[in-house]
Amino acid sequence: MADIYVFLGPPGAGKGTLGDLFCAETGVIHVSTGQLLRDEMAKQSEIGKQVKDLIAKGELISDDVVAAMVSNRLAQKDIQSKGCLLDGFPRTTPQADMLSRILAETNNRLAAVLLIEADRDMLISRLTSRRVCSNQACGAIFNVNTQRPAKDGVCDRCGSKLVQRSDDSESTAIERLHVYDAQTAPLIAYYTASGHLVRMQSRDVAPNENYQALKTALA
Ligand code: ADP
Ligand code: ZN
Numbered sequence: 669m670a671d672i673y674v675f676l677g678p679p680g681a682g683k684g685t686l687g688d689l690f691c692a693e694t695g696v697i698h699v700s701t702g703q704l705l706r707d708e709m710a711k712q713s714e715i716g717k718q719v720k721d722l723i724a725k726g727e728l729i730s731d732d733v734v735a736a737m738v739s740n741r742l743a744q745k746d747i748q749s750k751g752c753l754l755d756g757f758p759r760t761t762p763q764a765d766m767l768s769r770i771l772a773e774t775n776n777r778l779a780a781v782l783l784i785e786a787d788r789d790m791l792i793s794r795l796t797s798r799r800v801c802s803n804q805a806c807g808a809i810f811n812v813n814t815q816r817p818a819k820d821g822v823c824d825r826c827g828s829k830l831v832q833r834s835d836d837s838e839s840t841a842i843e844r845l846h847v848y849d850a851q852t853a854p855l856i857a858y859y860t861a862s863g864h865l866v867r868m869q870s871r872d873v874a875p876n877e878n879y880q881a882l883k884t885a886l887a
Pocket of ligand 2: 801802803806807808823824825826827828
């Protein structure tokens, strides 16, 4: 039985960046539903074509499609032995119910749900200044203000070109925050009631400093 961690929080709170640090240190496997969907779009698969417009608008993908992806991933052997971090799932109350079923079926347990809270003004500026590595296998995250790569526009980790995600425009970022408030924030009460919720504040400091706050929260 493996430990499953969930990172919950508004877009731009740092789920991806802190998730990378957490997984590098603990060896648990990073499963980001946003990344799985972007991989499908890059492959131009059937799912990729279906979700493209919704993602560009900042809307959510249907619970069934995302839950099926997660269920397939959690059944794989590497996760059974190492555990995983779910970054971006669940995002609605029905998805949280689906997750409990998936965990029971795949014989895994929910270790903790970490709520990463952050100040609203910081979120918009972080999202619009975010740049990501165009190499799907790398996926490193940078920020033109606070985490500049050594060479402008080039990934420090693998040398590929850095790009802006299509849903990181200001208008889509604002819409994603509305969607978070309406559809995802109810999970805070849900996981408080189940006793799984722990909280941390993501501040405008270097990722490593926020990571220390994460470790304190999960300790
Ligand atoms: P962020 O947390 O920065 O908004 P993600 O990479 O987690 O970004 O997600 C990007 C997009 O992928 C979301 O705006 C949504 O359209 C889709 N998506 C990701 N995870 C889910 C999910 N669990 N349920 C529905 N849609 C999702
Ligand atoms: Zn890279």
